[in-house]
Amino acid sequence: MIIEIFKANFVWFFIITSYLITFFSLFVLYVRSAEKLSAITQLEISKDREIKRFSSASSQEI
Amino acid sequence: MFGLQNPKTFFNFSDQNIFWLKVIFFLTAIVGLVFSLFISPKDYLQQDAVRIMYVHVPASWISLFIFAVISFSSFLSLIFKIRVFSVYAKSLAPIGLVFAFISLSTGSLWGYPTWGTFWTWDARLTSMLILFFTYVLYVVLWRWIKNYFLAEKITNIVGIIGFINLPIIRYSVDWWNTLHQPSSITINSAPTIHTSMLFPLLVMFFSFCILSLLIFLMRYKYEIISFRNSRYDHRNF
Numbered sequence: 001m002i003i004e005i006f007k008a009n010f011v012w013f014f015i016i017t018s019y020l021i022t023f024f025s026l027f028v029l030y031v032r033s034a035e036k037l038s039a040i041t042q043l044e045i046s047k048d049r050e051i052k053r054f055s056s057a058s059s060q061e062i
Numbered sequence: 063m064f065g066l067q068n069p070k071t072f073f074n075f076s077d078q079n080i081f082w083l084k085v086i087f088f089l090t091a092i093v094g095l096v097f098s099l100f101i102s103p104k105d106y107l108q109q110d111a112v113r114i115m116y117v118h119v120p121a122s123w124i125s126l127f128i129f130a131v132i133s134f135s136s137f138l139s140l141i142f143k144i145r146v147f148s149v150y151a152k153s154l155a156p157i158g159l160v161f162a163f164i165s166l167s168t169g170s171l172w173g174y175p176t177w178g179t180f181w182t183w184d185a186r187l188t189s190m191l192i193l194f195f196t197y198v199l200y201v202v203l204w205r206w207i208k209n210y211f212l213a214e215k216i217t218n219i220v221g222i223i224g225f226i227n228l229p230i231i232r233y234s235v236d237w238w239n240t241l242h243q244p245s246s247i248t249i250n251s252a253p254t255i256h257t258s259m260l261f262p263l264l265v266m267f268f269s270f271c272i273l274s275l276l277i278f279l280m281r282y283k284y285e286i287i288s289f290r291n292s293r294y295d296h297r298n299f
Contacts, residue, residue, distance in 0.1 A: 011110045011175050018168040019099070022117040026273060029160045033280040040287050 069146065069286045076279035083276045090269035097262035105259075112259070114172040120267035121164040122190070124274055128158035129193060129221075130228055132200070136221030139214065148214045149289065151221055152204055153281040157274050159197035166194055177241055185234035186242035189227055196224040210292070 098116035105112035132151040139148040169187070170180045181187065200220050207213035235244045255263070 014171045014175055015099070015110060015113050018114045018117055018171045019095075021167050021171075022121065022164050025160050025164055026270075029156065030273070030277055033156075033277050033284070037280045037284045040284055040291075043291075044287060 069282075072279065072282060073286075076283060080276065080279060083272055083279075087269055087272040087276060090265055090272065094262055094266040094269050098266060102262045103256075103258055108176050111172060111175040114168055115259075116262050116266045118165060118168040118172055119263060120270045121161045121168065123267060124270055125158050125161035125165055125193065125197075126228060126231060128154050128161065128274070129197070129224060132158065132221045133225035133228070136218040140218040140222065145214075148218060149282065149285045151217070153278055153285050155197060155200050155204070156281065157277050159194070159201055161270070161274075162190070162194040162197050166190060182241050184240045184242055185238040186231065186240050189231040189234050192227050193224070193231060196220065196227065200224070210289075 094116065098113055102113070102116070104110055132154055135147040135151040135154075138144055139151070166187075169190070173182070174180050200217055203217050203220060204213055207216065232245075234240060235242055
């Protein structure tokens with residue numbers, strides 16, 4: 001039965017697969033890019049905090 | 063050059079417009095999908111298989127366009143030593159690579175119901191495969207070479223040499239007898255496809271362009287921040 005359904009919708013199988021490949025690849029690219037940016041931005045923020053903490057601590061010591 | 067070498071201009075642009083770019087992408091993608099999958103008519107010869115064109119053709123156009131930009135940026139970076147152009151190229155390469163992959167895979171899936179084969183060593187398909195491998199080489203070189211300046215120089219050369227392949231891809235269907243059909247849309251002449259098919263094609267193209275811009279802005283910001291960090295923290299550039 002599955003084979004018959006596949007045979008009847010043979011072209012649509014290729015169409016849907018094409019669209020899935022397209023949007024899935026673009027989704028993965030988008031998510032990976034967003035993750036990379038978010039990771040480096042978080043690092044920047046924590047670095048800034050460290051610098052601020054360090055500078056305020058050293059000024060208190062002074 | 064038109065303030066393009068200033069990352070601040072890009073950062074401001076991306077911070078202000080990223081939300082609207084997402085909105086435009088979603089709207090155009092939905093309209094494009096509805097038209098390409100349901101509303102656009104069947105082809106008299108290929109029947110429903112023609113619907114693959116609406117993802118295959120825009121992906122091919124974008125992968126070619128992105129490589130042209132990479133080549134131009136590589137040239138400017140190599141000759142005029144303007145570093146920001148190599149950062150543009152580096153940020154664009156993964157996007158072009160994904161679109162080249164989409165073009166090849168959807169083309170292959172379109173080929174089976176129309177030509178009866180997934181692959182043939184036809185001039186257009188082969189030159190497109192070479193473009194895909196050029197993208198792979200470009201991306202891999204950036205990853206493998208740890209010295210930034212050396213990686214920049216070598217990838218610039220790859221970007222410039224890879225440009226030779228672009229006119230070959232474009233004119234392969236005219237120069238050689240290929241299984242791949244000739245271009246239906248050219249800059250110099252009126253399109254040979256009906257407006258009912260042209261509309262979803264252009265909507266999908268526009269939608270993919272917006273998504274490419276969105277991803278590019280994110281990757282560019284990432285590259286600039288990581289470049290700055292490496293330069294000031296580790297001194298390994």
